[in-house]
Amino acid sequence: MEEVLSPTVAMCNGRETILLGTYNYMGMTFDPDVIAAGKKALDEFGSGTTGSRVLNGTYSLHKDCEAALREFFDMSGAMVFSTGYLANTGVISTIAGKDDYIILDMDSHASIYDGCAMGNANVVPFRHNDIEALEKRLKRLPEDAGKLVILEGVYSMLGDTAPLDKMVPLAKKYGAMVLVDEAHSMGFIGENGRGVAEAQGVIDDVDFIIGTFSKSVGTVGGYCVSNHPKFEILRLASRSYIFTASLPPSVMATAATSIRKIMSAKDKRDHLWENSKRLHKGLTDMGFELGTKQPESAILSVIMPDLERGAAMWDALLKEGLYVNLARPPATPAGMTLLRCSLCAEHSTEQVTEILGMFERAGRATGCID
Numbered sequence: 001m002e003e004v005l006s007p008t009v010a011m012c013n014g015r016e017t018i019l020l021g022t023y024n025y026m027g028m029t030f031d032p033d034v035i036a037a038g039k040k041a042l043d044e045f046g047s048g049t050t051g052s053r054v055l056n057g058t059y060s061l062h063k064d065c066e067a068a069l070r071e072f073f074d075m076s077g078a079m080v081f082s083t084g085y086l087a088n089t090g091v092i093s094t095i096a097g098k099d100d101y102i103i104l105d106m107d108s109h110a111s112i113y114d115g116c117a118m119g120n121a122n123v124v125p126f127r128h129n130d131i132e133a134l135e136k137r138l139k140r141l142p143e144d145a146g147k148l149v150i151l152e153g154v155y156s157m158l159g160d161t162a163p164l165d166k167m168v169p170l171a172k173k174y175g176a177m178v179l180v181d182e183a184h185s186m187g188f189i190g191e192n193g194r195g196v197a198e199a200q201g202v203i204d205d206v207d208f209i210i211g212t213f214s215k216s217v218g219t220v221g222g223y224c225v226s227n228h229p230k231f232e233i234l235r236l237a238s239r240s241y242i243f244t245a246s247l248p249p250s251v252m253a254t255a256a257t258s259i260r261k262i263m264s265a266k267d268k269r270d271h272l273w274e275n276s277k278r279l280h281k282g283l284t285d286m287g288f289e290l291g292t293k294q295p296e297s298a299i300l301s302v303i304m305p306d307l308e309r310g311a312a313m314w315d316a317l318l319k320e321g322l323y324v325n326l327a328r329p330p331a332t333p334a335g336m337t338l339l340r341c342s343l344c345a346e347h348s349t350e351q352v353t354e355i356l357g358m359f360e361r362a363g364r365a366t367g368c369i370d
């Protein structure tokens with residue numbers, strides 16, 4: 001991208017292009033209050049902290065950002081990491097130790113797998129979103145062993161949500177702690193935008209929520225929030241928190257401002273749901289096959305017949321002036337080729353109409369639809 005004109009439009013290879021492949025769900029990247037907070041912090045605190053959170057890298061802005069997260073989630077503890085990747089690796093590798101068991105959905109994000117690999121716990125995967133498979137695994141584990149069930153609110157390949165309302169109580173029944181990665185749902189899903197666990201009424205039983213500032217919040221960074229009474233100990237034990245530089249003050253100021261604005265952004269959430277429903281229906285009516293029967297999130301995955309036609313379609317859409325993400329094996333479930341579309345609350349109704357027109361022309365030209 002040579003120039004980014006708004007949360008939804010950029011100049012790509014000299015052409016004005018609609019962005020349908022970002023994780024800018026709430027469209028906060030150009031919010032005037034967010035930009036102003038970042039500029040002010042740059043002026044007042046300089047460009048970077050040049051140090052770890054546990055040494056010279058904790059400014060009042062880092063603490064304020066953690067306060068914003070506690071307000072947002074209504075939880076007692078919040079820790080900011082330098083990315084969501086580091087939040088997952090740092091938390092998972094620390095809280096599950098030798099002789100403990102981590103039970104995780106097979107389609108978990110790479111940062112979750114890497115967190116498991118960096119720790120000493122036994123790792124037990126189960127089939128994606130399969131409630132019975134989860135119970136079967138839990139049943140077989142020693143009753144007195146420490147157990148951590150790891151789930152995601154929204155799975156980013158197909159844009160499907162987890163049945164947390166079934167899985168969280170199940171984990172509790174077998175004495176497990178629960179960690180939910182709400183990277184793709186924070187800001188958008190749930191009454192207050194707290195994620196799928198909130199939407200499905202089980203957030204009070206979730207022990208740790210992990211998330212990122214690189215999606216709805218519109219900047220970079222990661223976090224973990226929790227009501228666990230000993231949560232603060234993590235600051236002295238989590239290697240990815242300690243052994244890396246803290247985020248720049250401007251990033252902390254933009255994140256805190258964005259989080260506080262998202263809290264009350266019900267109109268944006270409503271508009272994003274409308275966009276998601278309209279695009280899902282439009283594409284389905286045209287004859288495209290989507291990753292979910294109904295729209296479950298802001299990610300709509302269009303399943304391509306094969307890699308060749310998928311790549312041709314991706315190219316044809318870019319020539320039309322539309323950017324989507326092409327996902328291909330081995331990164332995709334069941335070897336699928338996917339055109340992953342992610343909507344933004346700042347996409348206008350007219351843009352959604354334009355996007356549908358582009359899909360129809362590109363789909364016909366490449367033989368993906370009749």
Ligand code: PMP
Nearest residue numbers: 083084085109111183212214221
């Ligand atoms: N968890 C999930 C489910 C993700 O999709 C991602 C990023 N794509 C991350 C964690 C990592 O977030 P970050 O970009 O902040 O490292």
